[in-house]
Amino acid sequence: MRVAIGGMKKPEMEAAIKRADSTIETVITTDIGAVPMLESGEVDYYFGACESGGGAAISILIGMIGYGKCCTVAKNGGQVNPEVIQKFIKDGKIVFGMAHDSIEKAVPVLVEALINAQ
Template identity: 75%
Template sequence: MKIAIGGMKKNEMEAAIKKASDGKIETVITTDIGAVPMLKKGEVDYYIGGCESGGGAAISILIGMIGYSKCCTVAKNGHVAKKEEVEKFISDGKIAFGLAVDSIDGTIPVLVEALLEHQK
């Protein structure tokens, strides 16, 4: 599995993904616009973007370029994603995830676990 990372605190998100996946997930740091062709060509499986709110700059370009039905916000300010919510997003076909950067430590492990379980 390969995940493109964009938005704010990219390096922190990358470190959290690598730690939570025990190295099972490959990452590429890019921009939101740079991630779109990667997703469309199948060069990456998912995108995770971070911003202050989790629903603005983290995901808005992806919504416009790959469609709302493939995008979601997994964690807004002050909210950490629940595993059940994340599993539903994945089973509904979401491939681009926005999150508030203040939720990286709590949300990335949940998201990574759900993505790895979905891959099985």
């Protein structure tokens, strides 16, 4: 599995991904830099963080990849719901936004759901 990382707290996001599964390949980039990586298959997924989890974390990708492939897995102050994340993955989402303060809670759940979906 290959994950592009953008938005706020990129090093923290990468560390959380590696703690969840050290075999995942990560690429730190920008939101717009992730678009051609996703389109070409260079990466499988994009994880982005911002203040809200649904704004700057994924807005460029919504516009360029399409709303149907993007979702917010953890809003600012919100809960991480494994069932909702599993549904997003089943529905074909490949771009995942989260509030930067939820990285430590959301990433392990998201990584586990993606691995289980393979």
